[in-house]
Amino acid sequence: MTAWSLLRIAAVAVCAMLVAFVINRTAEVLARRLAARRPESAPLSLLHRCRRPFILTVGSSLMLAGEGWAAFPPVPEGMIRHALVLLCLAACAWLAARLVAFLIDTSVRFSVRRRDASQLRRARTQAGMLRRVSQAAIAVITLGAMLMTFPAVRTLGTSLLASAGLIGVIAGVAAQSTLGNVFAGIQMAFGDMVRIGDTVVVAGEWGTVEEITLTYVVVATWDQRRIVMPVSYFAGRPFENWSRNDSRITGTALLHLDHSTPVDALRAEFDKLLADTDLWDGEGSALQVVDTTPSTIVVRALMTARDAGDAFALRCLVREKLITYLREEHPHALPRLRMT
Known part of the structure; x- marks a missing residue:
């Protein structure tokens, strides 16, 4: 050259x-x-x-x-x-x-x-x-x-x-198996079964969908773990999607109390507590006696929130504040073990 x-x-x-x-x-x-x-x-x-x-x-x-x-x-x-x-x-x-x-x-x-x-x-x-x-x-x-x-x-x-x-x-x-996952992924994406950011419960685990690929789905749990599941799992098994149409969710908190509990005063304190927190979305709430046992009554507090994260935080807050209120204002309402 x-x-x-x-x-x-x-x-x-x-x-x-x-x-x-x-x-x-x-x-x-x-x-x-x-x-x-x-x-x-x-x-x-x-x-x-x-x-x-x-x-x-x-x-x-x-x-x-x-x-x-x-x-x-x-x-x-x-x-x-x-x-x-x-x-x-x-x-x-x-x-x-x-x-x-x-x-x-x-x-x-x-x-x-x-x-x-x-x-x-x-x-x-x-x-x-x-x-x-x-x-x-x-x-x-x-x-x-x-x-x-x-x-x-x-x-x-x-x-x-x-x-x-x-x-x-x-x-x-x-x-x-691979082709089944690929077709399941396409079906899941365009069938609107689950989307990135949805709050889901799969295999007993609560978390948020973080990534969707052609073959697998990554779910980020509340304790920062990552669950990698094949797409075919979502196409062939039932799972809970808490935010498919609307992210709002109803949270519940159960209290086991004594029969002498002043339910009306407790309900008023519950309404006041919801009005003072931004976690409640203002859509709905209720405090009801849903069951009784020979030694206690079961009080259920229902409250709506904007999403699952706020609902969990609101449940914890309501449970803590109501127990504190009863301990300070009506200590006799707390459950007691009676000896016969």
């Missing part, structure tokens, strides 16, 4: 990257001007996400286009051109994945106009599932296109195509 050939190769590479950089800077300037006029516009965010894959795509495409003029060395024959083709395909796939993810996120942001927590969680869950499915499809298509650039693979593909039915059956049986 002569020095002139090396110089032309270097010139093609430098020019390709320089053109890509100039195009990127021009697009950035235009996006910043548009963002200054319309702060809600999305081009600047799109540019930040797609800068690297865009530069790599333009650069590799220009290098591939200038390959003839650069006179790459013929030995080994076609290796450099083949490498540029693979690089261009990978860069295009990277750029396509970023564009698809941006379009999905933008559509979610503009479709959820009002501040509805339930609608927002549903949109986030479906967008995450669409993003993963589309990226997996782009990766599979790109891998197939890259493999088909090898002559040996194209020759092998003709024979494999004849036995594609048998291979598909074998692959389906071998990946039955």
Whole structure:
């Protein structure tokens, strides 16, 4: 290879990257001007996400286009051109994945106009599932296109195509569990069974859905543990979703008290306590005697809250304050063990 050939190769590479950089800077300037006029516009965010894959795509495409003029060395024959083709395909796939993810996120942001927590969680869950499915499809298509650039693979593909039915059956049986989880994940996201941020009770554990993928769901429990469960669990077994339509929930607190308890005074103190706390949402409340035993009565306090976290805190507060009130004002109302 002569020095002139090396110089032309270097010139093609430098020019390709320089053109890509100039195009990127021009697009950035235009996006910043548009963002200054319309702060809600999305081009600047799109540019930040797609800068690297865009530069790599333009650069590799220009290098591939200038390959003839650069006179790459013929030995080994076609290796450099083949490498540029693979690089261009990978860069295009990277750029396509970023564009698809941006379009999905933008559509979610503009479709959820009002501040509805339930609608927002549903949109986030479906967008995450669409993003993963589309990226997996782009990766599979790109891998197939890259493999088909090898002559040996194209020759092998003709024979494999004849036995594609048998291979598909074998692959389906071998990946039955994985495919079941994938389809269950799609069904769960678009069937609106559970969404990111929902409060659920699964397998006796209370927690919040933190992540939903194609194959598993991560539930964050109240004590900061993470339960990773297959998606098929939610599609095939019953579970509790406390915030599917509305995050409001009713909390209960049970008190075992003496038969001489002044229930009316206790009810008045309960109403006063709810009025003084922000944990109660003001929707509903009740204090009732729901059961009796030979030695005690069972008093149930019902109160509504905005979500499960507030309901738990309100239950603890009501239980503590009512017991304190009875101990200070009506100590005879506390349960006593009678010896006969």
